[in-house]
Amino acid sequence: MQVTRRQFFKYCAAGLGTSSVAALGFSPVDALAEVRAFKLIGSSEARNTCPYCSVSCGLIMHSMGDKAKNAELSIFHIEGDPDHPVNRGTLCPKGAALVDFIHSPNRLKYPEYRAPGSSEWKRITWDEAFAKVARLVKDDRDKNFIAKNAAGATVNRWLTTGFLAASASSNETGWITHKVVRSTGILAFDNQARV
């Protein structure tokens, strides 16, 4: 598209930033020929659930990467899922900023352990973490479980350990988590949405 200098400035008056474009040294023809590509072209989509609160809004996460065996997909855009019955495509400011949470250098991605008296956190495997948690939980329950109160009534309670569940779980996961935790006698049971 060829544009005369007069036409170019007329277009600028309708919305283009004349001074900044000219200051950058673009000619009128070059400036109008540039078309900005839609940023989601070529991205991969995956559905997920916002992890922040118990509303559990549905998300669509867009990643770049060609899915080759050793290529790592990198999420660069997140938006509300318009087909999700909870949020119908909307997100609150926390959910809309999730991409920064994903790429935060402070995000915890694997289990770490700090030994008693140590100031250092050490990375451990998931198997080591599960084994350690299971051992501590079992030992504490064996030591502190209360089957009957002072009056002899059955109470089956365990007050020295609490459980914090995820708020973004499905109904089924929540039901199973509730059954397992309550069956141990734990009373201090909540989810991370209220923390």
Ligand code: SF4
């Ligand atoms: S987007 Fe906002 S309202 Fe929805 S689950 Fe996340 S934090 Fe909660």
